Amino acid sequence: MATAAIVERSGKVVIRRVGLMLSGDIDRPILDADTIVIDDGVITAVGREKDCDTGDAKCVIDCQGTAVAPGLIDSHTHPVFGDWTPRQNQLGWIESCMHGGVTTMISAGEVHLPGRPKDIIGVKALAITAQRAFDGMRAAGVGGGVRVLAGAPVIEKGMVEQDFIDLAAAGVRLLGEIGLGSVKAGDEAAQMVGWARRHGIQSTIHTGGPSIPGSGLIDEHVVLEADADVIGHVNGGHTSLSYKSVCTLCEKSSRALEIVHNGNERIAILTARHAMELKCPHRVILGTDAPAGSGVQPLGMLRLIALIASMADIPAEIVFGFATGNISRMRALPQGLIEVGRPADFVFMDKAQHSAGTDLLDSMRLGDIPGVGMVMIDGIVRCQRSRNTPPAVEVPVIAH
Numbered sequence: 001m002a003t004a005a006i007v008e009r010s011g012k013v014v015i016r017r018v019g020l021m022l023s024g025d026i027d028r029p030i031l032d033a034d035t036i037v038i039d040d041g042v043i044t045a046v047g048r049e050k051d052c053d054t055g056d057a058k059c060v061i062d063c064q065g066t067a068v069a070p071g072l073i074d075s076h077t078h079p080v081f082g083d084w085t086p087r088q089n090q091l092g093w094i095e096s097c098m099h100g101g102v103t104t105m106i107s108a109g110e111v112h113l114p115g116r117p118k119d120i121i122g123v124k125a126l127a128i129t130a131q132r133a134f135d136g137m138r139a140a141g142v143g144g145g146v147r148v149l150a151g152a153p154v155i156e157k158g159m160v161e162q163d164f165i166d167l168a169a170a171g172v173r174l175l176g177e178i179g180l181g182s183v184k185a186g187d188e189a190a191q192m193v194g195w196a197r198r199h200g201i202q203s204t205i206h207t208g209g210p211s212i213p214g215s216g217l218i219d220e221h222v223v224l225e226a227d228a229d230v231i232g233h234v235n236g237g238h239t240s241l242s243y244k245s246v247c248t249l250c251e252k253s254s255r256a257l258e259i260v261h262n263g264n265e266r267i268a269i270l271t272a273r274h275a276m277e278l279k280c281p282h283r284v285i286l287g288t289d290a291p292a293g294s295g296v297q298p299l300g301m302l303r304l305i306a307l308i309a310s311m312a313d314i315p316a317e318i319v320f321g322f323a324t325g326n327i328s329r330m331r332a333l334p335q336g337l338i339e340v341g342r343p344a345d346f347v348f349m350d351k352a353q354h355s356a357g358t359d360l361l362d363s364m365r366l367g368d369i370p371g372v373g374m375v376m377i378d379g380i381v382r383c384q385r386s387r388n389t390p391p392a393v394e395v396p397v398i399a400h
C-alpha cells in the first residue's frame with residue numbers, strides 16, 4: 001500500500017520544564033517527568049532533565065511549567081474530502097479542531113459525501129479513495145497536520161467476504177458506522193463484522209435513535225448481536241437509548257464504550273460513572289461525532305473531557321486517558337500515550353486565564369476547559385497559543 005511521505009522531519013527536539021506530564025495511561029495518569037526528547041517525530045526519552053540526553057537539539061521548547069498530554073484522538077468523526085465538510089458547508093474544520101488539541105481523527109464513515117455511492121463497487125471505491133486522500137493530505141499541508149484515519153465504508157446488503165478481503169488488501173482498516181447503510185439487522189451485521197475482524201478491519205456500530213431523517217433506530221439487542229469492536233456513541237448521536245439499555249450494553253458487552261460530544265450529555269455522564277463502578281474504565285473512549293447537525297465543535301473534545309471530569313466526578317487526568325491512551329489501546333494505534341517509541345503528538349495546556357481553579361486539573365474539576373498553548377504533531381509545532389480556546393495563563397515558548 002502506498003503511504004505518502006511526511007516531507008518535513010522534526011530532527012531532535014527537546015521539551016523541557018514540563019510542569020505536569022499526563023501520560024494518557026489511566027493506570028498511571030501522571031508521570032514523574034519534566035522532559036521529553038524526540039527524534040524525527042518519535043519519542044526517544046521521557047524523564048527528569050538531568051537523566052535525559054538533551055544536547056544538540058534542533059529545537060528546544062521551554063514549557064514554562066505548563067502541562068503536556070498526548071494529542072487528543074477524536075474517536076468518531078465524519079470527514080469527507082480535504083479540510084471541508086458538506087454537513088455544515090464549512091472549510092478548515094480539521095485545522096480548527098487541531099487548535100482544540102486534536103491530533104488524530106478517526107472516521108466513522110464518509111457518509112456526508114453528496115451522492116455517496118451505495119452500490120458495492122462504489123462503496124469500496126469511495127473507501128479506498130478516502131483512505132488514500134486523507135493519508136496524503138498531511139503531506140499536502142492541509143488540515144494542520146492532523147492524522148485523519150479515514151476510508152471507512154458503510155456496509156451494504158449483498159457484501160460478501162471477498163469484499164472485505166479486497167478492502168483490507170487495499171489498506172482499508174475501518175468500517176463506517178453500521179446502521180447508516182442498508183445493513184440494520186443484528187445477524188446480518190454480525191456476519192460482516194466477523195469478516196471484517198478476520199481481515200484486520202475494525203468495526204463501529206451506530207447506537208441509539210436516528211441521527212437525521214432517513215436513518216433508523218439501533219437498539220441494544222442489535223448492538224449486542226452485531227458485536228462490533230466499538231459501541232459507537234453509546235450516549236446517542238443525538239438521541240440516546242434509555243439509561244437502562246445503556247447499562248445493559250456496559251454490562252453484557254466487553255467492547256469499547258464510545259461517548260461523544262454530539263450525544264446525550266446526561267447519558268454521557270451516567271455512562272462514564274457506570275463504567276467506573278463496573279471497574280471497566282479502560283473501555284471508555286471519547287469522540288465528537290462532528291460534523292453533525294449541531295455543527296463543528298473545534299473544542300468538542302476538551303468540552304467533553306471537562307464535562308465528564310466535572311459532572312461525573314472522575315479526575316481530569318483519567319478522563320484525558322479516555323481521549324488518548326484508551327483509544328490507542330482499544331484501536332491498536334501507536335499514538336495516544338507519552339512513552340518511548342510513540343509518535344510525538346502532544347497538546348500543551350494550562351488553566352484558562354481567570355478560571356476559578358487553582359491549576360489545570362482543578363480548573364477542569366470545576367468544569368472549565370483549559371487553554372491550549374501549543375500543539376505538536378510528529379515532533380513539529382503546528383500551532384502556538386490556540387486561536388479557539390480561552391487564553392492559557394502560561395504558554396510554552398520555542399527557545400530555539
Ligand SMILES: [Zn+2]
Pocket residue numbers: 177206207211232233237
Ligand atoms: Zn451515528
